Amino acid sequence: MPNYENFLTFEYWQYEVIRHAFSFTAAVFAASLVYFAMTMHEATAKYRTTFAISAVVMVSATIELGLLYLMWNSAFVYDAATMTYARTEGEIFANGYRYANWLIDVPMLLTQFLVVLQFTGAAFRRRWITLTASGAAMILLGYVGQYYEPQVAGFVEGSGLGFWIWGGLSWLVFFYLLYVANDAVRAGRDSLVPEARGLMNGAWTLLVVTWFMYGFAYMVPGVPGINQSGDWVVVRQLIYTFADVTSKTVFGLLLAQVAIRQSRAEQAGRIGTGEGRYAAAE
Numbered sequence: 372m373p374n375y376e377n378f379l380t381f382e383y384w385q386y387e388v389i390r391h392a393f394s395f396t397a398a399v400f401a402a403s404l405v406y407f408a409m410t411m412h413e414a415t416a417k418y419r420t421t422f423a424i425s426a427v428v429m430v431s432a433t434i435e436l437g438l439l440y441l442m443w444n445s446a447f448v449y450d451a452a453t454m455t456y457a458r459t460e461g462e463i464f465a466n467g468y469r470y471a472n473w474l475i476d477v478p479m480l481l482t483q484f485l486v487v488l489q490f491t492g493a494a495f496r497r498r499w500i501t502l503t504a505s506g507a508a509m510i511l512l513g514y515v516g517q518y519y520e521p522q523v524a525g526f527v528e529g530s531g532l533g534f535w536i537w538g539g540l541s542w543l544v545f546f547y548l549l550y551v552a553n554d555a556v557r558a559g560r561d562s563l564v565p566e567a568r569g570l571m572n573g574a575w576t577l578l579v580v581t582w583f584m585y586g587f588a589y590m591v592p593g594v595p596g597i598n599q600s601g602d603w604v605v606v607r608q609l610i611y612t613f614a615d616v617t618s619k620t621v622f623g624l625l626l627a628q629v630a631i632r633q634s635r636a637e638q639a640g641r642i643g644t645g646e647g648r649y650a651a652a653e
């Protein structure tokens with residue numbers, strides 16, 4: 372089943388705002404890629420992984436958002452008489468590309484988080500497996516659920532129950548993921564120098580707040596009263612846009628700063644350059 376956007380006709384401004392949001396996001400990620408690549412040398416070798424991961428996230432997101440932009444362009448056609456955009460016969464817009472992007476980026480961002488928290492060895496592996504597995508499960512469950520959008524929004528016959536069941540399971544996995552990630556921050560942040568700890572706390576808060584937004588955006592087609600409104604399609608895509616830029620680029624910038632501050636402290640000889648206390652402990 373195609374996403375619920377395909378069943379609506381959009382006013383000129385609604386369509387344009389969404390188109391611009393897609394191009395804005397793709398451009399931010401392409402520009403951020405250059406920034407992460409060019410500032411990588413500011414950290415010592417041990418901390419460069421976080422820049423490399425941000426670069427991977429930027430490439431995948433630029434491609435996926437670029438595809439969304441192209442699809443949005445071809446899926447709707449302008450009618451000058453009514454000044455609206457209606458779906459082009461034979462074409463569809465698929466929000467599923469976002470899920471493909473998250474499937475790459477969620478495990479990447481969680482890996483980045485563990486790396487900057489200085490986990491190594493067995494402690495890293497244990498947390499990494501739990502976090503990436505639950506991250507992937509969360510995305511895949513939501514991916515299945517979004518196929519029920521037309522039913523739950525009332526455009527097609529059917530109860531839309533699948534939307535709530537798969538989405539509900541995804542929410543449960545999400546809460547488990549947050550629980551495990553919270554445990555990792557608590558255990559890992561003490562190994563950071565004081566001037567990096569505040570930034571790490573900021574990155575964690577940012578992660579929680581922005582990741583919740585994706586879950587809320589998922590629900591929009593299921594909310595009666597707003598689920599057949601073009602305005603809410605705009606709101607939903609703008610929520611995704613904001614969450615994307617903050618959870619990928621701003622999050623990456625905060626972790627890069629943590630890495631740079633750690634590197635400086637090590638270079639100044641204030642802390643050791645060993646493998647971190649967790650490797651030693653295990």
Ligand code: RET
Pocket residue numbers: 472473476477480509510512513514538541542545582583585586589615618619
């Ligand atoms: C879904 C389905 C409904 C329930 C929840 C979801 C959560 C999605 C999240 C996505 C995060 C994406 C990120 C991408 C960055 O590149 C799958 C929408 C809770 C948390 C961080």
